[in-house]
Structure formats: structure tokens, C-alpha cells
Amino acid sequence: MSAELGPADVTLRGRFEREHERRYTHVPFEVPPGVRQIHLRYAYSDAIGHDPSLVGGNTVDLGLFDQRGTAPGSPGFRGWSGSDKTEITVDEAWATPPYRGGPLGAGTWHALLGPYKVGPRGCDWTVELWFHAGVVSPERRPTSASRPPPAFRSTARDGWLRGDLHCHSIYSDGDSEPPEMLGAAMQAGLEFLGVTDHNTVAHHAAYGSGGAPLPVVLPGIEVTTYGGHWNAHGTERWHEFREPDADSVGRAMRAAMDEGAFVTVNHPKPLGPEWLYGELPCHAIEVWNGPWLHLNAVSLAWWDDRLRRGERLVAVGGSDTHHLRRTDPTPRHAQAPGRPTTWLRAARDAASVLGALRGGSAFVSASPRGPQLYLDPEAGRPGQVRVEVRGAAGAALLLLSDEGCTAAAPIVADEWDAAFDVPARARYLRAEVVDGAGSVLALANPVWAEAV
Numbered sequence: 001m002s003a004e005l006g007p008a009d010v011t012l013r014g015r016f017e018r019e020h021e022r023r024y025t026h027v028p029f030e031v032p033p034g035v036r037q038i039h040l041r042y043a044y045s046d047a048i049g050h051d052p053s054l055v056g057g058n059t060v061d062l063g064l065f066d067q068r069g070t071a072p073g074s075p076g077f078r079g080w081s082g083s084d085k086t087e088i089t090v091d092e093a094w095a096t097p098p099y100r101g102g103p104l105g106a107g108t109w110h111a112l113l114g115p116y117k118v119g120p121r122g123c124d125w126t127v128e129l130w131f132h133a134g135v136v137s138p139e140r141r142p143t144s145a146s147r148p149p150p151a152f153r154s155t156a157r158d159g160w161l162r163g164d165l166h167c168h169s170i171y172s173d174g175d176s177e178p179p180e181m182l183g184a185a186m187q188a189g190l191e192f193l194g195v196t197d198h199n200t201v202a203h204h205a206a207y208g209s210g211g212a213p214l215p216v217v218l219p220g221i222e223v224t225t226y227g228g229h230w231n232a233h234g235t236e237r238w239h240e241f242r243e244p245d246a247d248s249v250g251r252a253m254r255a256a257m258d259e260g261a262f263v264t265v266n267h268p269k270p271l272g273p274e275w276l277y278g279e280l281p282c283h284a285i286e287v288w289n290g291p292w293l294h295l296n297a298v299s300l301a302w303w304d305d306r307l308r309r310g311e312r313l314v315a316v317g318g319s320d321t322h323h324l325r326r327t328d329p330t331p332r333h334a335q336a337p338g339r340p341t342t343w344l345r346a347a348r349d350a351a352s353v354l355g356a357l358r359g360g361s362a363f364v365s366a367s368p369r370g371p372q373l374y375l376d377p378e379a380g381r382p383g384q385v386r387v388e389v390r391g392a393a394g395a396a397l398l399l400l401s402d403e404g405c406t407a408a409a410p411i412v413a414d415e416w417d418a419a420f421d422v423p424a425r426a427r428y429l430r431a432e433v434v435d436g437a438g439s440v441l442a443l444a445n446p447v448w449a450e451a452v
């Protein structure tokens with residue numbers, strides 16, 4: 001594509017120093033009247049990947065605002081692609097995902113540049129713009145979700161659904177079209193899918209609403225800031241991500257909650273990337289992101305700590321699947337929807353799933369095949385809970401309260417259940433299924449003392 005572009009109409013240059021790291025800058029440029037397509041290419045010195053384990057060079061993120069301005073919530077936000085794409089096209093009729101096509105107004109536009117990492121030699125950057133390049137919309141490979149779902153979906157308790165709350169498509173740094181991701185989730189046996197591309201809602205139209213035999217789609221966004229990521233489920237708009245301080249991030253999360261979104265702090269663990277804003281109000285913590293052994297014990301401990309101090313936060317899981325077509329060179333994420341899986345009792349529609357998440361009767365398991373871990377107040381026996389475990393013979397059950405581990409038992413059968421007393425002063429009781437090495441195979445949200 002680049003070879004045919006010819007000289008740029010506008011070239012912008014600048015430099016980031018170390019002190020600019022993780023601070024967005026808005027670079028203005030003038031779009032003349034009558035423009036029907038804008039092509040943007042950017043480059044910078046000492047480029048390295050965005051993975052938080054890579055250091056010593058530069059990573060610069062890109063976004064775009066049109067003439068309607070850069071204010072929080074502005075309708076002029078045309079998209080954000082992180083460092084995933086070095087060239088984008090925004091045309092009246094189409095755009096490079098996740099950017100939005102549509103009319104191109106004359107006036108001052110802004111390229112949003114975010115120096116996520118600035119290395120020791122600083123970062124020299126260039127943005128080139130073409131206003132009449134005539135780039136043709138690339139062909140997108142068709143995808144199909146036509147194979148029937150697998151047969152094991154009926155093994156959950158009646159009325160329980162399984163799903164994944166975190167995945168990425170070509171609308172951010174994933175490699176698959178939304179229908180392909182939805183089809184993969186169906187093949188995995190999932191009944192709902194939270195779709196959470198970074199700093200965009202442009203993927204929602206491509207996903208549609210799902211529904212049997214496909215998973216129900218929970219529209220959402222992964223708000224991606226330089227001090228941590230949070231998911232808003234059940235939202236149709238972009239949320240402010242540019243100011244990486246706790247006050248701004250807390251305000252944006254609060255606004256999302258006030259509008260009815262279900263808000264989760266994502267992967268609060270080293271290399272998650274981690275969460276640097278402390279204990280901001282939210283509904284849930286993603287205590288399990290990708291393979292368990294990728295430091296999820298740190299996220300679990302943080303959730304547990306907040307629970308013990310009385311915060312009623314829901315534990316959820318998300319695979320953070322990015323790649324269905326190629327192998328991830330840095331496999332921090334599961335590349336399979338449903339690893340882990342979040343299970344909850346709900347009807348098969350987005351509103352019901354969001355309601356069940358808010359209610360917090362959910363558990364998280366390693367995969368859509370389980371193990372299943374149901375924790376309920378014992379009917380007719382005040383002060384007791386009943387635990388039912390399916391598919392974990394040979395593992396162990398741990399019961400934990402704000403006072404620590406209160407009971408442990410071997411799980412001796414594939415379909416196993418038992419009743420336990422809630423200790424007198426415990427404020428809640430929660431459950432984990434662990435293997436012989438202590439890895440978590442499933443974990444259930446707490447039953448609070450007033451419910452038993």
C-alpha cells in the first residue's frame with residue numbers, strides 16, 4: 001500500500017523525552033474542505049513491542065479525533081489502535097478497524113499520540129497524512145460460525161450459563177473478525193461473551209447481539225490506560241482513558257457505573273499489565289485472567305484483601321483471548337475463549353447476564369468443562385452452606401472466610417457435595433477447588449453471612 005502513496009500532503013514531526021512517558025499528546029492538523037479519505041502513517045525511533053516485559057525502547061500508541069474536538073466523550077473520537085497499526089485509513093465509506101468511517105469534516109483534527117514507553121535515547125516520531133490517497137478497502141476474509149455447538153453444554157445445573165468476559169478482535173490488537181470470535185466461543189460451549197476491545201465500541205456492530213445457538217453478546221469495552229485496564233460491560237460508548245491518574249480514572253469508572261455499566265478492574269497483577277490506581281470503586285475484580293499460573297494468585301489475593309475489609313466485589317474470569325489465527329509470541333493470554341470460564345444463573349439475554357453478575361452468584365473455572373463449584377445457603381438449616389462440586393474427583397475443597405481458611409476436604413467423587421457450618425463470626429464464606437500443587441481449578445463468590 002505504502003509504495004503507491006507518493007509524497008505525503010502533511011508531515012508532522014516531534015520528539016518525546018523520558019518525562020513524557022505515559023502522557024498523551026494531541027497533535028493538531030488541518031483537513032481541507034472536500035476530503036473524502038484520510039490516510040495516516042506514523043513511525044518512531046527505537047520501536048519495541050507493547051508487552052510490559054519489553055523495555056529499553058519506545059512504544060507509541062495512536063488515536064484520532066475529528067473536527068468535532070477532543071473533549072471527554074466527544075463524538076469526534078474516531079478510534080484508538082494502541083501500537084498495533086502503523087497505518088490507518090478513514091474514509092467516508094469505510095475505515096481500518098477499529099476506526100470509524102463516515103463524513104470527514106473540514107477543520108482541525110488531532111492525532112492522539114501516547115508514548116507508552118520512552119527508552120533512554122528518547123523517541124523521535126513522524127506522522128504523515130494523505131488526503132487523497134485513494135486507498136482501497138482491503139478484502140476481509142469471510143468467516144463462518146456454522147458448525148453446531150458441542151454436546152456437553154447440558155451438564156451445568158439447570159439455568160446456569162457459562163461465558164467469557166474478556167476478548168479482543170481485529171477492532172483492537174486481536175487477529176480475528178468478531179463473527180469468528182463468537183463462533184469460537186460457541187464451539188467452546190459458551191453461552192455468553194463479553195466483547196472488550198481496547199478503547200473502542202466499533203466492534204459492537206460487527207458482533208451483533210448473538211443469541212442461540214451463538215453466545216449472547218455483552219457489549220463492552222476494555223478501557224485501557226497507562227496505569228491499568230478496566231472493563232465496562234453493558235455500555236455503548238467510549239470512556240475516558242487519556243489521564244493516567246487515580247482521580248480521573250475513578251471519575252470515568254464512576255460515570256460508567258452511574259450509567260448502568262458493570263465495571264471490572266482487569267488483571268491486577270504484575271505484567272497484567274498491573275493496576276496502579278489502588279482501590280477505586282468498582283463492581284468486580286478479574287481475579288483470573290488467562291492461564292491460572294500467570295500470576296493470578298496475586299489478583300486473587302488482592303480481591304481477598306478487599307473482601308476481608310468488607311467490600312462486596314464480585315470475582316470474575318476472562319480469557320483475554322487475542323489470537324485465533326496465529327500463535328501468540330508472548331503467551332500471557334489464553335488463546336481460547338472460556339479459559340477461564342465464568343458461570344452464572346441467568347436467562348439467555350444480555351440484561352439477565354448483567355443482572356446475575358451484579359448479584360454475584362457466580363463461579364469461575366479453568367475451562368468450559370469445569371470443574372463446577374456451586375456454593376449456596378443450605379435450605380432449612382440456618383448457619384450452613386452446601387457445596388456441590390462436579391468434575392474434580394481427586395482435588396481438594398477449601399472454604400475461606402474473612403478469618404482465613406475455615407475448612408478443607410478431599411473431593412472423593414466426580415459428583416460430590418457436602419454441608420459446612422459457617423463460623424459464628426465470619427462475615428462471608430467462599431470456596432476454592434485446588435489441585436495437589438495448590439493451583440486453583442475453580443473458585444466461587446462468597447455467600448454473605450446474612451444470607452445463611
Ligand SMILES: [Zn+2]
Pocket residue numbers: 222229266267272273
Ligand atoms: Zn487488559
